[in-house]
Amino acid sequence: MKFSVQTLLENEKYQLIPLQQGDFESLYEVASDPRVWEQHPNRDRYQRKVFENFFKGAIESRGAFKIVDRLTGEMLGSTRFYDYDEENNSIFIGYTFYGTKSWGKKINPQIKKLMLDYIFQFVETVYFHVGKDNIRSRTAMERLGAKNLGEHEVAYFGEPSRINILYQIQK
Template identity: 30%
Template sequence: MNIQQLEDSRVKLTLLGLSNYKHVMAIASQQNLVQYSPSHISTPEALRHYVQTAVDGYYHKTCIPFLVFDKTNNTYAGCTRFMNIDTKNKILDIGSTWIGYEYQGTGLNKHMKYLMLKYAFENLMIEKVEFKVDERNIRSRKAIEHIGGTLEGVLRKNIYLLNGYKRDTCIYGILKDEWDVLKTTVFCDYNSF
């Protein structure tokens, strides 16, 4: 898992760490940005703790956290990560993704997911990528479905959010053989980057 960055014409994903996370401090403080997540990032202290947890996971080889740089706007846009990496079973999650409201709906997220899926399946030799999202988060669910994620089920009342609400979590998956098709259909315009 010795990866430094993933990049195409639109986005650059670099390793997130304690030396660079302050680039997204203003974005992390946007109101309700992670309302469907159990993560707290809205204060400088909370964001630093969030990043420290990600860095710890990186050193334990359970996650690879990224800082998202939007090349079109020449600015940092948020964070994402590979997480719950299980090399024995060749499965991982793409999650802990948040980008500022001004970047949502611009195509940035699709570029991020293309780079991450390509790296997971073609470099890490992962056989399945999962996405876990709050059942109420329709925008994220539609985005996952748009890139080929298949709803595999719903874990009922399995994660507490910061406000005490216990969410139902939708589990989506993409298999390696599905990726071989998706990269020539859903992501056909991305292969030239």
């Protein structure tokens, strides 16, 4: 790999800052609201023990970010790059979530644009896994112009397999 999947990315409003172990409490504060996970395949991530596993996977991925409001310094959520495939010149973006205070504010398209603009310097294809019943995230993918490639079974880090929709965006 000739690039970093955990570099600082920012625009005038938001920063994607590499996630560190010391970010657990502030990120869990955002994630501890059950509404954040109500459409997600793993609906119990609001529980501390379950979120600890999620966070461990984020740190071990070495591609995770905290999403921060530049003006207030407030933690808004998290996202990551993962599963870089050099042979197929592709990578995944996912594990994205936002606290409910960020919903409906058009933050996600700006974050995805930051990530896509950066990563398309290095890969030709970006994939996304979205829970089959996660209508909010599926709608977001369609608004980004992602192509629905159908259902795929996905095992998230330390969690059981679930049916997801695989989306694709080409450079």
